[in-house]
Amino acid sequence: MRAFARLLDSLSFTASRNAKLRLVRDFLAEQPDPDRGWALAALTGDLSFSAAKPAAIRKAVEARMDPVLFGWSYDYVGDLAETVALVWPAQPGANREPELSEVVDALRTASRAEVQPLIERWLDALDADGRWALLKLLTGGLRVGFSSRLAKQACADLGGVETREIEEVWHALAAPYEDLFAWLEGRSERPSADHPGRFRPVMLAQPIDEAVDFAKLNAGDYAAEWKWDGIRVQAVSERGVRRLYTRTGDDISHAFPDVIEAMAYEGAVDGELLVLHDGALASFGDLQQRLNRKTVDAKLLKAYPAGVRAYDLLLDGEADLRDLPFAERRKRLETFISRLDSARFDLSPLQPFETWGQLSDLRADPPPGDPALSEGLMLKRWDSLYEAGRPKGPWFKWKRDPHLIDAVLMYAQRGHGKRSSFYSDYTFGVWREDANGDRILTPVGKAYFGFTDEELKQLDKYVRDNTVERFGPVRSVRAGLDFGLVLEVAFEGLQRSTRHKSGVAMRFPRISRIRWDKPAREADDLATLERMLG
Template sequence: MSMRAFAHLLDRLSLTSARNAKLSLIEDFLRTQPDPDRGYALAALTGALSFSAAKPAVIRKAVEARMDPQLFGWSYDFVGDLAETVALVWPSRPGANHEPGLAEVVETLKSASRSEVAGRIEAWLDALDADGRWALLKLVTGGLRVGVSARLAKQACANLGGVGIGEIEEVWHGLQPPYGDLLAWLEGRAARPSPDAPGRFRPVMLAQAIDEAVDFARLDPADYVAEWKWDGIRVQAVSERGERRLYTRTGDDISASFPDVLAALNFEGALDGELLVIRDGALAPFGDLQQRLNRKTVNARLLDAFPAAIRAYDLLLDGETDLRALPFVARRKRLEAFVAAIASPRIDLSPLQPFETWAGLTILRGEPPEGDARLAEGLMLKRRDSVYEPGRPKGPWFKWKRDPQLIDAVLMYAQRGHGRRSSFYSDYTFGVWREDEQGGRSLTPVGKAYFGFTDEELQRIDKFVRDNTVERFGPVRSVRAEAGFGLVFEVAFEGLQRSTRHKSGVAMRFPRIHRIRWDKPAGEADELKTLERLLD
């Protein structure tokens, strides 16, 4: 298969917003394309491909050798996406007529040295048309950004074979691209691949958001237990037959980023819990954990300053015994004994919160006690008899998050988006008013958001940005914002913390656009002291 089919898939996915339509596109691709190309495409969509020798700097250097660097810089600033820019401006050379296949590209880049990569990529760019060049560069840089999660791609595999996504996830971590054994099973040509890989990921059970008005009227509080919804990231810690792994809820292996936690997995089993920073026995804000996330390596200073730990709330594997078919209360009893036997400061137990009525639980959620609970996102409700079922079953588990906080802030800067948003200014930095020593007022940035608005609203904001740009900084535009003129966003966020990295001194947790206040004068937006009061 040439790159054309893969390019066509990426193009269609980038222009399609509906989930079911994306699923159909991937499923059709897997059904109609040959091995091993379709397997490599699946690996690209699930983030299982990376090429250490192929970096964006290599691509930029190659294109700047063929055209005026300043002209390319202007083009890149306008388009806002490296792959799209290079695909459009690449000055190909006549006579290059061998179009590479997807498998050829992947297998070559897996074995090529850094010195060989540039020449290979240039030859492929010469041979491909603009769509093919775009797909090639997206693949090489790992920045597909076509609105497809790894789980969605796995769901397409499940649809292809008429199986549940849990069956795909059970075997996934024992497989390698290009997934010939997986695809053969899904097409009925071979047996199911064995899930028995030591240290493997088990698909997680997720909770539904509770509807207080509906759910509390039909649910019996005696059937449920409650615990705090901790403000970290969901992880699965596995120590099995000599293999130790730390996974995110989506199955990404983050073991290398948390050697301190990995060293504490002195057990045989699989824990489900929350990854947190716990310092001197007390839970730290989420911002401390952020200092450790998305790092390929971690130095001694970070390990000492931000000690990571797991707060366990479920046990999936005890020794060689799979506990997932047991009711929650039975798993909980085993978990309590399991954590006590580990006796590590890096692994503690998420305590249950006694309650008798929904009214009493409502009070607890609104007025948590002193200590770690003050930093919780809300509450979790788990049915006592619930088995550990992959996916998001209806009824067994609920999440009851605290109501978000709201402020009014003024748009200050806008940046082009990526993928289907690359033509729009869709990433927004907003600020609030602060007073200086002379009593004057100026805006100070407090956050950035890029979702929470409709496509129609995006077009209106984009026009506002273009019509009211006062300065340009590469792909970023400074937008007119003063007391008498500006665009006000009502911003929702989950929490605040002090931050020395931000000029305002505060950092928001999960900011997003809640409403666009076209009606509100910019001068009436909130002040920094409002946020400081929330902190206090």
């Protein structure tokens, strides 16, 4: 457990992607089975314990210390695992520290009534870092900035293989991955990828540099289509197994039974998951009603019917098409979709153009209807094979320019992980007139990235110096016509929302600039956002 705790602690304070990769690769190389496998499962989000709930942790700590004092401590720190790790009363003469595999084995079979005594025994035996790692493991909220994709890259680095080789077999593996490590260390053959319903590593696009790339590229070599505003998915129906995966290989089938039911084919479709009303696209906000749910009821299924707009075809029957050029895959896809008797699958249409100038005009002024819900354009070379990863040249994404507004900082909340000591989550608002004709601020969004570490320190100090009210972990910041901090906010799209008092919701808001120079009264009005809605 101590090695796992050191790993999590190091990851949480390491910003560099390459440094994180080295930390995990070295951990996997040095630790024995099955501990390293369980650690890998925890990092990729593939390890959970049904009987271990945050309530058990709270009961354990409130049995050892004054609940009011714990509540104050939790309010100040803002993270359950970190708070308990710091305040847990040490017990002299406690048992030995548990091994990671020992903890996993016990929790996988423990009943809910057995969890609290186990937690107390382990917390007694661990130091503060070990307690934090244990509790993060229990709750599943590691928050150390290490994605599933990076974990697979670390495995690839360990074995000196390509990441796509790891991804090809990943869904045929199970924690603690002893067969994977045996292959990577040359002790056995590569695990079989022949697993029905498996995920195929996706091909991604490079952002296009208009000033450089267009001068080198021939417009006739590329096809263009809209980049739809949903989430990229892979809909696999293979040998009786149906799965819906995100672009990172996460299985979201349980949240979209309507799509799974419509997958009456043998193949693997690469496309965009959208909410479709009689073939017409709904906003991303409608899709969000379906995302991140363990189950969906009949009401949600009827109100937000999901479907897939197909981009590509990776598997047609038993034929793997990934080594065919895009032009051939596109023809096969058109035939494939035409055979489906379902309104939940349609084809992403290609956009005809002859010059980059024509395509630029289309991007800047798309026709009304569905394209208004697109994020920009995708360019795909006609002769491109379907290569895992983000190869340079075959595919480009040309996103629409982000919208910008000036808003005023209204509220702030502490972050998580390495940001738990900083106010890093910011709610901002714009001006509107109240019933008396006075200008007041109304919240329109929340952002927690887009700024540098140095700017985070400046923002944190501003919040601390200008807090006027406290609501649990939230701080209300002084903001009015004559005093306030203006933030330039960039966002990808805007939609009407009945869930927000302002009536609007932003897509991917982020802090573009801190306008220390701009008076708060010169920030934008709600009417500016309403005009963007058209």
